[in-house]
Amino acid sequence: MTQRYENRQIALHWIIVVLIALQFVLHDPISEAFDEVVDGAAPAFSPFVGLHIFVGFCVFALMLVRLNLRMSLGAPPAPDAEPPLFQKLAKIAHWAFYALVICMPVSGAVAWFRASESAADAHEVMKFLLLALIAAHVGGVVVHQFVWKTNLIQRMLLKR
Template sequence: MAIPNGYSRRQIALHWIVFVLVVLQFVLHEGISDAWDVVEDGGSVAFSPVVAGHVIGGLLVLLLVIWRLQIRATRGAPPPPKEENPALKHVAKAVHAGLYLLLILMPLSGAVAWFGGVEPAAEAHEVMRLGILALVGLHIAGALYHQFILRNNLMNRMRQAAD
């Protein structure tokens, strides 16, 4: 497989769609958290668009991330800049791997908790929520560092397609 010099339109679109969905998941968190508390106390929850939005959003994140990984496996991803510090390359790789892992585990743990009533899955889901926040923060910080400190226009790879 040839190494691409940038991301495709599809990869860029999926990146930003997943970003928006993850933001919405955090916005809708309180509604499903309140519903979970009711279920934990033995109650039942009537249909709620907020809960449904969180569940459907989680499923969409899972499906879109799997699609992104499939595209990455077949098309590849551009390499880091040649002049990149080796330590930063390792950090970037770890952050991306952690993001992909959590973007898969979060919807799975949420589904097991919600549909299976499994308390440990709900607890893991809550802990992973903090992990994904930290990794998204590192991802954004890295992009801003490249854009404004290193000034290597790395962010353009997620704005302009190379296909």
């Protein structure tokens, strides 16, 4: 089994990271427009709303590609220095990422195109879960790099 991800897996990871960060920046305009829709008004045109929808679709599609690559190519094994409990937690966290990043665009689309407040509420809950996972993920990378000194970050840098 390989000790690092393939370049296309790595590229997809970082592209999705950037797109998700953009989604957080674009949150307020679509949230305001959604409130107008729920109140029965037609929202004022905003390119940021359209961009949020488009980027959400891109995240969904790219995450499906990423999941397909993960299923076909696998993932490198956990470093030997990583305690077994953290290996299990990392696996759970990675699969939770896949689930959330696939379900969030679906819930967002249902909320927007069906004016569904329950889908919007689910979307908001998933947003906070995703933020918590991101914090845990970054924390795990820091622990790997500076406490366990596994140099794990090298597995997610593009090969030249």
